Amino acid sequence: MSAQRQRIDGATAFLLHARPFSETSLVLEVFARDHGRVAILARGARRPRSALRTVLLGFQPLELAWFGGGEVKTMARAEWLGGLPLLMGKGLLLGYYLNELLLKLLPREDAHPALFDGYAGALAALAHGATEPAELRRFEKSLLRELGYGLALDRIAGSGAPVRADGVYAYQPERGVVQAREADGVSPSLTFAGKTLLDLAADDYGDPRTLAESKLLMRQLIAHYLGGQPLQSRRVFMELQEL
Amino acid sequence: MAYHLLQRDPGGAGRLASALDHALKTLRRCARCNTFTEDVVCDRCLSPRRDSSLLCVVEMPVDLNTMEQTHAFNGLYYVLMGRLSPLDGIGPRELAFDRLLARANDGAVREVVLATNFTNEGEATAHYLAEMLRARGLKVSRIARGLPVGGELEYSDAATVAQAFIERRDY
Numbered sequence: 001m002s003a004q005r006q007r008i009d010g011a012t013a014f015l016l017h018a019r020p021f022s023e024t025s026l027v028l029e030v031f032a033r034d035h036g037r038v039a040i041l042a043r044g045a046r047r048p049r050s051a052l053r054t055v056l057l058g059f060q061p062l063e064l065a066w067f068g069g070g071e072v073k074t075m076a077r078a079e080w081l082g083g084l085p086l087l088m089g090k091g092l093l094l095g096y097y098l099n100e101l102l103l104k105l106l107p108r109e110d111a112h113p114a115l116f117d118g119y120a121g122a123l124a125a126l127a128h129g130a131t132e133p134a135e136l137r138r139f140e141k142s143l144l145r146e147l148g149y150g151l152a153l154d155r156i157a158g159s160g161a162p163v164r165a166d167g168v169y170a171y172q173p174e175r176g177v178v179q180a181r182e183a184d185g186v187s188p189s190l191t192f193a194g195k196t197l198l199d200l201a202a203d204d205y206g207d208p209r210t211l212a213e214s215k216l217l218m219r220q221l222i223a224h225y226l227g228g229q230p231l232q233s234r235r236v237f238m239e240l241q242e243l
Numbered sequence: 244m245a246y247h248l249l250q251r252d253p254g255g256a257g258r259l260a261s262a263l264d265h266a267l268k269t270l271r272r273c274a275r276c277n278t279f280t281e282d283v284v285c286d287r288c289l290s291p292r293r294d295s296s297l298l299c300v301v302e303m304p305v306d307l308n309t310m311e312q313t314h315a316f317n318g319l320y321y322v323l324m325g326r327l328s329p330l331d332g333i334g335p336r337e338l339a340f341d342r343l344l345a346r347a348n349d350g351a352v353r354e355v356v357l358a359t360n361f362t363n364e365g366e367a368t369a370h371y372l373a374e375m376l377r378a379r380g381l382k383v384s385r386i387a388r389g390l391p392v393g394g395e396l397e398y399s400d401a402a403t404v405a406q407a408f409i410e411r412r413d414y
Contacts, residue, residue: 017330051400054400054402054403055400055402057362057363057402058363059363060402080400080401080402082401082402082405085406085409086363086366086406087363087366088366088370089370090370092363092366092367092370093329093367095363096329096330096367097329099330100329100330103330232329232330232331232332232334233329233330235332235334236327236329236332236333236334236335237329239334239335239336240327240334240335240371243335243340243371243374243375243378
């Protein structure tokens with residue numbers, strides 16, 4: 001089958017972002033379980049009586065069909081799968097944060113089913129009222145792992161010696177865990193208790209210090225992989241917290 | 244449209260051009276409701292027949308027009324001229340939430356009715372406006388969401404019916 005005629009049917013996906021295109025259409029960025037992040041043109045989706053208006057909702061599981069071999073596909077069909085309450089309040093803002101991470105870090109058309117399942121799980125937790133930071137940390141970790149930036153949190157880089165719960169360490173993005181005293185020019189705010197690293201490795205967020213420190217560690221790593229691109233959703237979230 | 248006017252209706256093109264030019268030169272934002280007007284404060288905001296204790300917040304001037312067509316609301320308005328859109332970098336600063344706050348705190352307003360759209364962006368906007376206004380002691384309400392008048396389940400979209408079920412109320 002030629003690339004031009006390639007047709008995908010029955011793809012489970014979430015809409016990450018939509019932007020207006022021409023008078024009546026939208027260009028969607030979707031995250032499909034078996035196809036990764038895909039750009040799709042939805043013709044006529046902005047017409048006043050378009051049935052797509054109530055289907056193309058963010059944070060809701062959809063079933064999509066599209067065709068085309070270029071960078072932007074053409075949507076053939078969209079159905080709302082349901083089963084997930086709409087996000088509300090703070091959960092909605094956190095949902096935008098997850099979407100922005102996927103939009104900025106995930107390359108196009110690279111399937112990541114495990115990450116998709118993690119994203120769906122995080123949305124379900126947010127939709128049921130959890131705004132627990134632990135959900136965000138789990139998602140950020142699985143995102144970095146799927147992108148190939150897996151974190152080695154329980155071993156010291158180079159020597160492979162185990163991280164001790166009572167030690168103090170720093171984390172260097174391309175290298176891994178180092179002793180805090182060996183990390184040149186690391187501010188004290190970017191050093192982490194060994195226990196934090198071990199808890200993060202085990203997804204155990206019961207300790208308030210682990211929660212606070214793992215947030216800083218993940219922020220440092222995500223900023224590194226974003227290569228200086230600012231996160232709009234974080235800025236808006238911070239401004240809203242100040243109201 | 245430009246080609247059509249140039250070829251078939253040069254008079255209409257002139258009228259359209261001068262109307263746009265007039266609008267650009269004379270239209271400004273109402274100091275109270277933020278919608279487009281030619282005056283400092285628009286006629287609606289000055290009308291003594293309007294209930295100044297009710298303030299309805301909408302996203303755009305077209306939404307204000309729709310609310311007016313209902314004849315169900317006799318209060319005053321505030322037009323945001325947009326909605327929160329975190330992925331496009333539109334936040335409380337871009338929408339000047341502080342202007343709305345100053346408007347709602349004029350002493351006359353008792354209840355703020357949030358009539359932003361039922362999209363994710365409209366919902367996020369409503370949530371944060373509600374928190375901000377409640378913290379200042381104002382009563383906040385939200386227009387209801389559900390099936391349209393005369394709506395039949397059979398012909399309604401599944402997402403609307405699902406949300407109407409989730410938000411069902413005592414009857």
